[in-house]
Amino acid sequence: MMNKTSKTLDIVVRPGMSLTGKWHKNTYQIKRKLGNGAIGSVYLCETKGKQAALKISDKSSSMTMEVNVLKSLEKAQGNRLGPYLLDVDDWVTAQGTYSFYVMEYVRGMPMTDFIERHGKEWVGVFMLQLLEDLEKLHQSGWVFGDLKSENLLVASSPPKVRWIDVGGTTQIGRAIKEYTEFYDRGYWEMGSRKAEPSYDLFAFVMVFLSVFYPKRFPKGSKPQATLFKKINDVKALKPFSYCLKKAILGKYSSSSEMKKEITNILYQAQKRTTRNQQRHNQRNKSTSDTLPFMIESLGIIGIAIGYYLSSLIIP
Amino acid sequence: MMKKGTLKQILLITDGCSNKGEDPAATAALAHQQGITVNVIGILDDDQTEDPEGLQEVEDIALSGGGVSQLVYKQALSQTVQMVTKQAMTQTLQGFVNTELKQILGSEQSMEDLEPEKRGEIMEVVEDLGETCDLEVLVLIDTSASMNDKLPTVKEALIDLSISLNSRIGRNRFSIYSFPGKRKDIDKVFDWSPKLDAVSTVFPKLTSGGITPTGPAIREAMYQFGKKSLLRSFRKNDEQDIENA
Structure with missing residues (x-):
């Protein structure tokens, strides 16, 4: 079903073509495909000389739910957590009607690539950035749900982690809407799929x-032991291992608590x-202090020996 | 706020075609008329293509049963079981809302004819209902010979489904039946219960046979929703809730 949808979409939506919304009459020129989501596909498009990301699907109700989330996130705070929403509309074709929405195009590099290229010292920085955003999100009554590295981009100057897919965002107290097995604490037998801050903090560790572990790893017969071992085995995560394990066990009630400990x-x-x-530096300083002295004394000894030898030759 | 109801679903898990008794699409249509949604998951063997012949029946049964169908390889079963169940819930609830809308707006109007902003408000209602409504899922497992090596995965997927659904605010009831039964069309594997984690102990009991009477199995499954034991257990629960309150 999912496969069929994206296949027909690939036939209908092609780079170079333009589509116009049924309700708001805005026209978008499709540039290229950016990726496939759980529902529908995302394309890079251009409208009124500006670039934007356009998500399109034949699942009108799921798309409407995503738009609802984007809207409530915008309402919840000035600080933008998800991409900025620009337009919501339908596209009528001979093959049927598709729903689409247009959002800000977040340019950036996947977090994993960024850390690989710029060094492991960024791990701590991104941890704090993410925890700060999660804190804001949780305070406004939502849980991210489908937190995974594929949904995180590092936008440049200055490097800042951005969330690009908010489809899994769920109101606190409800059942998580969308998740990915590797990041899901239910899959690891470490808790329920109820939307609460600790659910996101588990996924945070998995990120x-x-x-x-770009190739991921299997669960094994003792999921908790597997996770702890994998944390212990990474040198760059060593300083944080206590906090990461605490989050795996669901012992943090809020992201601010975890942020404080990581800070x-x-x-x-x-x-x-x-x-x-x-x-x-001090050590360097002391040797640099002693070095001239040693040269000096060596020199004096040399001259002394010279005098002594000459006194032997010349009686 | 709309009155809270109970959604009823049959989740059929199979890997092949029926070969005995009435057309399963017909019995699924019957169940749908009784207010029961029939969802179908077809498990593919690793060497099968994504669009095998002979599994068209999977889609047909779900279409007649007002439900959702999906063909899937064993590895992705857990996520698929949940996606299908949740999608079917949304679909059913949206159906209710659409009927209401038609009464208000006239017969030609449906949700897709509304502008996106209004649609958003309606979807919020559908989502609220999906989160809070009670749900009964009868899992109907094909235990014909070819299913044998898939059953452990099916068990895991069902436990996982119960974790997901029990994270909702609404209450759940699950039961599991297998077909073909030893003497009847279906055999009870697990009686109506709010959780499926106790299922591990009963699963090895499944024995595999040769025939696949999918049609009769759906018909029998349909009757299990009306059983008194279920009504009683719900009533008992309600009383408890009142006492607790």
Whole structure:
């Protein structure tokens, strides 16, 4: 069913063509396909000289639900968590009517690629950025649900993690709308699929594990032991392992609590490195102090030996 | 707010065609008329293509039964079972809402004829209903010989389904029947219960036979919704709720 939908969509929606909405009469020129979602496909398009992302599907009701989420997220806060919504409309064709919505095109690099290219020191930065956004989202009564590395892009200057698919976003207290097995605590037998902050925090840990295990890993007969071992085995995650395990066990009641502990770890680590650096500098300083002295004394000894030898030759 | 009702679904899990008794699409149509939605999941063997002949029946049964169908490889069964169940719930609820709309707006109007903003408001109502309504799912498992190696995966998928549905606000009842039965068309594997985690112990009991009487199985399954034990258990629960309150 899902396959059939995207296949027919690929036939109907082609790069270069334009489509016009039934209700608002805006025209969009399709540039290229950006990807497939759980429902429908996303295309890069151009309208009035500007680039935007257009999501289209034949599942009108699911699309409407996604739009509802985007709208409530915008209402909930000035700070934009998801992509900015630009237009919602229908497209009537001979093959049938499709629903689409147009949103801001978030340009960026997948988080995993970014960390690979720019270094592991970004792990801590992105952890804090994500926890801050999750905190805001949870405070406004929502849970992200389908939090996974594929849904996260790093936009540049300055590097900032952005969420690109909010389809799984669910009101707190309800059943998670959309999820991906590897990131889902129900799959790992570590809890329910009720939308609560701790559900997102579990997926949060899996996001950072997926950065270091791009091919993922199987559940095994003892899921919790598997997860703990995988956390222990990554050197870059070592400083955070206590927090990550706590989140796996669902022991954080809020993202601010977790953010506080991670901030603390980063702060301590920074203090330690600056202290080490200072100590290192001091050591350098002491050798640089002694070096001239040693050269000097070596010189004096040399001259002394010279005098002694010459006194032997010349009686 | 609309009155909270109970949605009834049959979830048929099979890997082949029926070969005995009446046309399953016909019995599915009958069930649909009784207010029961029939969903069908066809499990593909690893060497089968995504669009095999002979499995057209899967789509036909779901179409007549007002439900959702999906062909899937064993590996993706868990997610598919949930997607199908939830989609069917939304579809049924949307059907109710559409009927109401037609009464208000005239016979030619449906949700798709409304502008996106209004549609959004209606979908919010449908979503609320889906979250809060009570749900009864009768799982009907084909246990003919070829299903044998798929049953452990089916068991896992059903436990997973119960985790998902029990994360909702509304109440759930599940039961599991297998077909063909030893003497009857279907055999009870697991009686109506709010959770499926106890299912692990009963599953190995399934024995596989050669014939696939899908039509008669759906007909029998339909009658299991009217059973008194179910009514009684719901009533008992209600009383408890009142006492707790």
